[in-house]
Amino acid sequence: MIRPKFPILHVWLDELSDIVKDEGILIFIILLPLAYPLLYAMIYNTETQRELPICVVDDNMSARSRDFIRRVDATPEVKVAAHCVSMADAQELMRMRKVYGILRIPSEFDTELWRGNQTVVGLYSDLTSMLYYKVEYLAVINVAQELNRNIKVREHQNTTTSREESLARWPIRFDEVKMYNSAGGFAAFLIPPVLMLILQQALCLGVGMSMGRSRERFHGLVIPPTKHYKNTLAIVLGKGLVHFLLFLLMAFYMSTCVTRWFGLPQLAHFVDLLGFFIPYLLACTYMAIFYSSFIYRREDCILLFVFMSIPLLFLSGVSWPGASIPPLWKVVGSVFPSTWGLNAYVRISGMGASLGDCREEIMALWILAAIYFLLSCLMYMFEIRKAVGRSLLN
Amino acid sequence: MLDTITNIWHICRRELRMFSQRPIFLVIMIVAPLGFLWMFTSLMQSGLPTKLPAALVDEDNTHVTRQLTRILGTMEETHFVLETNSFTEARKAMQRGEVYAIFRIPKGTTEAALTQRQPVISFYTNDSYYVAASLLMKDMRKMSEMAGLAMTRETMRARGFRDDQIMGTIQPIVVESHPLGNPHLNYSVVLSNLIVPGLLMLVIMLTTSYAIGMEWKRGRQKKLYNMAGGKTWVAVVGKLLPQTMLYTLIFWLIDLVFYSYLQFPCQCGIPRMMLWGLLAVLASQGFGLLMFEAFPGQMRMAMSACSLLGVMQFSLAGFSFPVSAMDKPFQWLSNIFPLHHYFLIYVNQALNGYAISYVWSSVAALVLIFLLPQVFFYRLTDAFLNKEYEP
Numbered sequence: 090m091i092r093p094k095f096p097i098l099h100v101w102l103d104e105l106s107d108i109v110k111d112e113g114i115l116i117f118i119i120l121l122p123l124a125y126p127l128l129y130a131m132i133y134n135t136e137t138q139r140e141l142p143i144c145v146v147d148d149n150m151s152a153r154s155r156d157f158i159r160r161v162d163a164t165p166e167v168k169v170a171a172h173c174v175s176m177a178d179a180q181e182l183m184r185m186r187k188v189y190g191i192l193r194i195p196s197e198f199d200t201e202l203w204r205g206n207q208t209v210v211g212l213y214s215d216l217t218s219m220l221y222y223k224v225e226y227l228a229v230i231n232v233a234q235e236l237n238r239n240i241k242v243r244e245h246q247n248t249t250t251s252r253e254e255s256l257a258r259w260p261i262r263f264d265e266v267k268m269y270n271s272a273g274g275f276a277a278f279l280i281p282p283v284l285m286l287i288l289q290q291a292l293c294l295g296v297g298m299s300m301g302r303s304r305e306r307f308h309g310l311v312i313p314p315t316k317h318y319k320n321t322l323a324i325v326l327g328k329g330l331v332h333f334l335l336f337l338l339m340a341f342y343m344s345t346c347v348t349r350w351f352g353l354p355q356l357a358h359f360v361d362l363l364g365f366f367i368p369y370l371l372a373c374t375y376m377a378i379f380y381s382s383f384i385y386r387r388e389d390c391i392l393l394f395v396f397m398s399i400p401l402l403f404l405s406g407v408s409w410p411g412a413s414i415p416p417l418w419k420v421v422g423s424v425f426p427s428t429w430g431l432n433a434y435v436r437i438s439g440m441g442a443s444l445g446d447c448r449e450e451i452m453a454l455w456i457l458a459a460i461y462f463l464l465s466c467l468m469y470m471f472e473i474r475k476a477v478g479r480s481l482l483n
Numbered sequence: 484m485l486d487t488i489t490n491i492w493h494i495c496r497r498e499l500r501m502f503s504q505r506p507i508f509l510v511i512m513i514v515a516p517l518g519f520l521w522m523f524t525s526l527m528q529s530g531l532p533t534k535l536p537a538a539l540v541d542e543d544n545t546h547v548t549r550q551l552t553r554i555l556g557t558m559e560e561t562h563f564v565l566e567t568n569s570f571t572e573a574r575k576a577m578q579r580g581e582v583y584a585i586f587r588i589p590k591g592t593t594e595a596a597l598t599q600r601q602p603v604i605s606f607y608t609n610d611s612y613y614v615a616a617s618l619l620m621k622d623m624r625k626m627s628e629m630a631g632l633a634m635t636r637e638t639m640r641a642r643g644f645r646d647d648q649i650m651g652t653i654q655p656i657v658v659e660s661h662p663l664g665n666p667h668l669n670y671s672v673v674l675s676n677l678i679v680p681g682l683l684m685l686v687i688m689l690t691t692s693y694a695i696g697m698e699w700k701r702g703r704q705k706k707l708y709n710m711a712g713g714k715t716w717v718a719v720v721g722k723l724l725p726q727t728m729l730y731t732l733i734f735w736l737i738d739l740v741f742y743s744y745l746q747f748p749c750q751c752g753i754p755r756m757m758l759w760g761l762l763a764v765l766a767s768q769g770f771g772l773l774m775f776e777a778f779p780g781q782m783r784m785a786m787s788a789c790s791l792l793g794v795m796q797f798s799l800a801g802f803s804f805p806v807s808a809m810d811k812p813f814q815w816l817s818n819i820f821p822l823h824h825y826f827l828i829y830v831n832q833a834l835n836g837y838a839i840s841y842v843w844s845s846v847a848a849l850v851l852i853f854l855l856p857q858v859f860f861y862r863l864t865d866a867f868l869n870k871e872y873e874p
Binding site for chain 2: 113116117121125128129131132133134135137138139141157184185186189201202204205206207208209210211212213214215216217218219220221222223225226229230233234236237240241245246255256257259260261262263264265266267268269270271273275277278279281354386387388389391392393395396398399400403404407408409410411412413414415417418432435436439440441442446447
């Protein structure tokens with residue numbers, strides 16, 4: 090193999106050939122970022138719950154209650170899977186997980202309505218998933234409001250023209266617009282931040298494993314005791330460059346291929362994406378290099394980094410609203426690039442924000458990149474001194 | 484028999500010595516799960532997020548619209564941090580992530596309302612942030628609906644109707660929703676009960692294959708095998724028993740914090756949940772062991788498999804996105820994960836207080852995941868005798 094003169098290229102080539110030969114590292118830096126996003130996108134690909142089975146207890150058995158039930162059944166959200174005679178039967182179905190909700194129509198439903206009184210319909214939701222409650226509530230409340238308007242207009246307010254009727258129905262009209270995720274789907278909400286999290290975690294695992302291997306191979310040192318490894322800057326830049334470039338490729342694979350295959354929102358300009366990926370990946374790379382220096386065995390990195398994924402997702406404020414996160418955890422979250430990166434990516438790719446709109450996040454990422462870069466330099470300086478000390482002793 | 488017990492005891496002692504020499508073990512096994520317990524319970528302290536930031540675009544700015552916005556300001560979830568008369572400004576704030584929703588009252592709303600020309604108000608939610616958007620959407624919808632009803636109510640009052648008559652006219656059918664077991668829709672209750680045990684179970688899977696794989700890595704698998712008197716199961720029990728006890732204690736501590744200190748709903752009583760905790764620990768160890776038997780002697784592959792599958796089980800447990808909504812292959816796949824079954828048992832037992840017979844299949848699945856590795860012990864025996872560590 091031709092050995093280039095510049096130490097930085099030397100380190101770069103060394104790291105690259107090491108990685109390519111190591112199947113364990115390849116799993117994390119090639120297979121994981123290539124395949125995991127597809128798997129996740131497929132899990133959430135259905136976007137939302139449709140035709141959730143619920144059961145109905147109709148104590149009224151009138152034309153009006155049947156109309157109500159038929160309308161509920163017709164909604165896309167739920168389907169009436171069973172009619173039960175009593176609440177006890179319905180509860181039994183619920184316990185057996187055959188249905189996920191009970192709609193109960195009281196015996197005086199129709200009579201009360203004819204009398205012009207209010208009547209109360211009960212909806213009992215299973216909470217195995219929060220989405221069950223949401224879809225059932227939406228389906229039933231939409232039907233109830235529609236019927237309420239009909240009753241109001243046809244039975245209580247005498248209108249003569251269709252214009253009057255429309256006014257009586259809707260004294261104020263309202264439009265609801267879901268922005269940036271018009272179907273209100275799960276994939277479009279969760280996959281973009283998960284993509285960015287996978288980048289960071291895969292980087293940490295890959296770098297961690299390669300560091301652990303060096304430690305095992307060179308008796309506790311992260312660098313081989315050869316003359317090419319004397320220049321701190323060359324090592325830090327050379328090693329970082331390998332992972333940075335590879336993951337830049339992965340980042341574009343995710344933001345273009347995965348996003349397009351699964352129809353996720355993509356409103357970003359190429360330049361904005363690049364302007365975000367560079368600081369994000371730099372920060373991730375050098376964070377991975379710095380934290381990996383605490384790893385002494387290849388496999389330790391899996392222990393240390395894997396289970397961080399879920400807490401990091403929460404700390405980012407994408408799944409749990411950022412506005413409700415206590416200050417202490419905001420501070421803890423701010424030392425990880427993912428916290429800033431997930432938000433910036435969601436905004437740039439999903440909401441068409443420009444780099445200027447994410448100024449705070451991008452700045453934070455550059456600062457983190459600089460801090461972790463310096464820490465990595467310090468760490469390597471220390472390691473070089475250790476290596477030199479050892480070779481003197483030998 | 485006595486020999487076997489002595490052997491197990493010796494292997495356990497050897498295992499404990501190994502833990503004490505490795506700080507990483509202590510960090511991962513004790514500090515991390517307890518740290519997550521603290522983190523998640525304090526992170527979601529508020530239960531249901533309230534006072535989420537939103538923007539108000541009042542292009543009309545009259546006393547009528549101001550009255551409307553004052554009503555909006557009293558809502559539980561909504562907190563207007565930005566009041567402006569330019570929609571672009573609000574949209575920019577949304578793109579900067581400062582607000583999750585925009586409520587817009589267009590120019591001419593008051594005039595249209597006064598002259599009975601059906602004004603249109605609109606609200607925009609940012610569904611890239613799903614939870615916040617759903618909560619705000621619910622609030623704003625309710626408010627807009629109310630605004631319309633309030634107008635009818637005023638008209639009817641002026642015509643001399645009684646209030647009960649009015650309510651029977653404008654809202655004849657009332658929907659009363661009962662989220663079972665968690666009436667306040669406290670996210671923290673269910674989410675903490677999924678994530679914290681889930682993270683512990685992930686840690687268990689990883690450390691199981693790590694601790695066993697370590698023997699091969701240090702080239703001591705033959706010594707362990709001899710210590711066990713040539714019995715694979717003795718070696719495995721001796722290796723894993725200290726972890727079982729430690730993790731069970733941590734699981735019970737989590738149960739106590741949840742159901743006793745934080746007063747999360749627990750219909751079945753704490754001892755029962757502790758029993759399911761023990762079963763979850765055993766099943767997770769079984770899962771880790773199974774992965775190691777799939778790649779005998781190769782701890783890295785076993786750990787990679789544990790981590791790739793172990794992180795996925797949070798999605799496939801089905802709390803945020805229900806399993807019933809996923810494609811069929813994933814519905815089947817969810818059954819191999821201990822967390823999915825533990826979560827179903829939790830909902831059945833602690834949240835709803837139903838009889839355990841309704842989730843017997845999940846209990847059986849956990850027992851099965853725990854017992855299954857024993858079928859493949861011959862692979863371990865083979866690995867003890869013939870396999871060397873592969874990096």
